Amino acid sequence: MNYLARIYVTPKPGVVDPQGLSILGGLRNLGYDSVVGVRAGRYLEIQLGEAASSEDAETRARDMCRQLLANPVIEDFHFEVTESGQAANVDR
């Protein structure tokens, strides 16, 4: 079975987030005065390919986050793994 991981990487609470502050400023300039905070992170869709089980796919996704996708000093991550029935799209 092929699996797809959806990975969300966010700045840890308390870590300064310049991109989020910049977006907050942009929204306020557009008149969205009620917005009180923005945190900017990354969203990744990873076609994991073949895995023996969803537990195996989850382990692999977690390892990828720890090794490459998230900076553990300043970022948190969470993810979901789902079965990906179709053949991998070369665009993705």
Place this chain on the structure above:
Amino acid sequence: MNYLARIYVTPKPGVVDPQGLSILGGLRNLGYDSVVGVRAGRYLEIQLGEAASSEDAETRARDMCRQLLANPVIEDFHFEVTESGQAANVDR
């Protein structure tokens, strides 16, 4: 009621995604040979503040995406809006 929007911005299918390709190369170099594709997008958490209803909050989030957060030429977006019981955290 205060609302929180979780916004996901992804490159449209067919659009070249250099960041995703770079991450794919990095994962392969680390030995994750089964990975067949990576798409890199953005994940935003926006404390919308007060809104009259969840429909009102959703409309506001959609307008923000169209006006500032996503580039409609090359990006898609989707979002969820949830009630945010606690007072806005100044970190977020």
